[in-house]
Each structure stands twice: as C-alpha cells, then as structure tokens.
Amino acid sequence: MADDIRRWSDELAREPGSLVFLQLGEALRRQQQLEIALKIALRGLERHPQNVDAHDLVARIAVDRRDFARAFEEWESVLKLEADHVGAMKGLGYLCFQHGRFAEAEWYLGRAAVGGGGPDVTSALEMVRRSSGGFIEPEAVAERPSDDPQWLFADLLVDDGQTALLLDGNGYVLGGLYIDQDGNDLSQEIGAQLTGISEEVRRAAYHLDIGECRSITFETEVAVVGMAPATDQSLIVVAASKLTPLGLLRRLLERCVERSTQWLAKGGTT
Amino acid sequence: MAGEGGDDLMSPYTPILESLTRQRGVRASLIVSEGDGLVVDSNLRFGQDGDRVAALAASMYRKARLSAAAARLGSVAFLQLDAERGRICAAGGRGDLVLVVVADPSANVGLIRVELLRALESLE
Numbered sequence A: 001m002a003d004d005i006r007r008w009s010d011e012l013a014r015e016p017g018s019l020v021f022l023q024l025g026e027a028l029r030r031q032q033q034l035e036i037a038l039k040i041a042l043r044g045l046e047r048h049p050q051n052v053d054a055h056d057l058v059a060r061i062a063v064d065r066r067d068f069a070r071a072f073e074e075w076e077s078v079l080k081l082e083a084d085h086v087g088a089m090k091g092l093g094y095l096c097f098q099h100g101r102f103a104e105a106e107w108y109l110g111r112a113a114v115g116g117g118g119p120d121v122t123s124a125l126e127m128v129r130r131s132s133g134g135f136i137e138p139e140a141v142a143e144r145p146s147d148d149p150q151w152l153f154a155d156l157l158v159d160d161g162q163t164a165l166l167l168d169g170n171g172y173v174l175g176g177l178y179i180d181q182d183g184n185d186l187s188q189e190i191g192a193q194l195t196g197i198s199e200e201v202r203r204a205a206y207h208l209d210i211g212e213c214r215s216i217t218f219e220t221e222v223a224v225v226g227m228a229p230a231t232d233q234s235l236i237v238v239a240a241s242k243l244t245p246l247g248l249l250r251r252l253l254e255r256c257v258e259r260s261t262q263w264l265a266k267g268g269t270t
Numbered sequence B: 001m002a003g004e005g006g007d008d009l010m011s012p013y014t015p016i017l018e019s020l021t022r023q024r025g026v027r028a029s030l031i032v033s034e035g036d037g038l039v040v041d042s043n044l045r046f047g048q049d050g051d052r053v054a055a056l057a058a059s060m061y062r063k064a065r066l067s068a069a070a071a072r073l074g075s076v077a078f079l080q081l082d083a084e085r086g087r088i089c090a091a092g093g094r095g096d097l098v099l100v101v102v103a104d105p106s107a108n109v110g111l112i113r114v115e116l117l118r119a120l121e122s123l124e
Helices: A002-014 A021-030 A036-045 A052-064 A067-082 A088-100 A102-114 A119-132 A188-205 A248-267 B013-023 B051-071 B109-123
Strands: A163-167 A173-177 A215-220 A221-229 A236-241 B026-033 B039-044 B077-084 B085-092 B096-103
Touching: A002 A021, A021 A036, A021 A052, A036 A052, A036 A173, A052 A067, A052 A088, A067 A088, A088 A102, A088 B051, A102 B051, A119 A221, A119 A248, A163 A188, A163 A248, A173 A248, A188 A215, A188 A221, A188 A236, A188 B051, A188 B077, A215 A248, A221 A248, A248 B085, B013 B039, B013 B096, B013 B109, B026 B051, B039 B051, B051 B077, B051 B085, B051 B096, B077 B109, B085 B109, B096 B109
Parallel strands: none
Antiparallel strands: A163 A173, A163 A236, A215 A221, A215 B077, A221 A236, B026 B039, B026 B096, B077 B085, B085 B096
C-alpha cells in the first residue's frame, strides 16, 4: 500500500489534473490519514466538480472525520449528478439512520436495494426496519419521500436533532415527525401535550389585548421549541437541540409555517 | 408594588424589577407565584393591570412547564410569546417564583432574555 501511495502521489505531482487523486485519497482514508486525504480529495474536486466519485470520496472522508453535515451535502451533490448512485444512497441511508431519521434511512436504503445495492444494503435495510418497528415494501419506498406527510419538512430540517410537526386544532398530527434522541416516534404524544400550551397562550393574548399570537418559543432542559399558528387553526411545532440559537429556530419555524400553508392550500398533497 | 405610586416600598425584589423595566420597550415586569398566579412584586407602567398579567402569565408558564414535562422535554427555563401588539417573556427556576416581562413588539427580546435569566439567578 505504501508503494501505491508513493506511486500515485508521484503521478499526481506530475499530472495534477489526473483522476489518480481518487485512488490516492481513498488509500489515505483507509490508512486514517484523514486530513491529507481530505486535502487531496478537495483539490481533485476543485478540478473535477462534476465528478461523482470525487464527491463520493469527500463524503466518505467527511464521515470518517465525523463531519456529517459535509457528508450529507456531498452525497446529495452526487445524487444531483447521478440520481441512482447506489453508494450515495447507501451513505445517506447510513447518515439518516445514525441521526434517528429511520423513515428517510429506509427510503434511501430501499432505493439502493432496488438499484442493486447487494446483501449489505439488504441487511442494513432490515436493521432500519427493526429499529423503526415498521415495514415498507420496496415499491413503496421507491416513491418520493415528500409524497408522505411524514416528510413534509424533511428537506428543511438539516441539523441533528431538528424535528417538526403540523398539528390540527385538536392536537392530531397532520404532517411531519417528532423523533426523540433514541429514535422513538413521539409525534402523537407531543402533539397532544403541546396543543394545550397554544390554547393557554391564545387566552393570555386575548385578555391582555396584545393581538393575535404569532409564535411561542420556549427553552427546556433538553430542547428549544417553537410553535406558530398556521392556516385552518393548525399549529406548527419545531424542536431542536438546546444548542440551537433561538434566532435560527425562529427562521426554521417561519419556513415550516410557509411550507405547511402551501401544503394545506393544495389539500394536503405535494 | 414598586413603580406604581409615589410611596413605593422597597422589597428585596425591587432592584431586580427595576433593572428589567429599564430595558427599552418593557412595559411591565413582575414576580409571580406560579402556583396561584398572584403578584409577589411588580414594576408597572401606567395602564398595566398587574393582577391580570400575573394570573395569565403564571397560567401560561405552568401549562408550558407541565406540557413540556409530559412531552419528556424537561423543565422550562424561558418562555416567550410574540403577538401582534406585544410580547410576554417568562422565566422560572426550581421554585414557585416566575419572572414575567411584558414588552412592546419592537423590544429587543435577546437583551430581555439575558436580563431575565440573570435576574432569575439572583432570585434563586
């Protein structure tokens, strides 16, 4: 391996535009020389921005460096360039699983399985299904995730621990998902419990003559939570990790309100 | 109650409430008992009904605390309601006392939050 690395390094030095950076970067990654591997991969990506393998390599190095946001970004770039790239779908499935986003993990791994991902994808898919307690047929997971109300806010929630729910006036879930740190779906429970706050807040706003309530934000021991009324007496609940700045939470809340308004205007379809 | 009349009595809470009411856009600051919604001390601008604010804010804070606990989110440290014509911020700790601020919509809520949490520390 050391000889290969030397040979590929020499080749890259002679010809900086060569694709040999892919082999060199991967070899360095396997040897856990992650910072050098990243440097080589990024330099190669600069020269070959449309190369899916270059994005894939950067993503894999990012995972090893535990830079999951970067990995997510790179694999999404891969899928923009090559929609059925099995490696990217496997990678995204893995990332979603690690973050407790089982439904999305199942969707990506399901697509990877349909694309011929092999036995490791099949066993990963089984593990995700065991963790999520559900089972979805491969034909069903091949559909776009945004068709399912559970994924209504999926593309708006990018960071670890962010979750969003759309509730009707009675506290029933219309869309979105609430997953706790252990990956449990608490949507119904959270919906029922938090709807009570919004009723109390409406009452306070009315009696204090401060006009219509626009939003409620509260900080707890483990999370920051934002709630805002949406159309048809519905309510948006967004929760994020305690480290999330309140300003960012409010922006996220506004985006989720906008998304739900559009979704409800179309009768609850995307 | 501090700030409501000329013959104000100084209470241990007066400096806390004064520092809160000094913030731009703050209409009222109160220390409220969460359990019964009664005013412990307050610093109000003209026109504010302290008893009503206290009862409603305490009720809102209590509901938020109970709901958050039931939803396994832990205890509520800070709560903020934004409405068309005003804002209510509340902060509570381990005890029964809740600090409440009523402010204009244009008030700097970031500063109010910092002051509230700081005041809460001195309250505990």
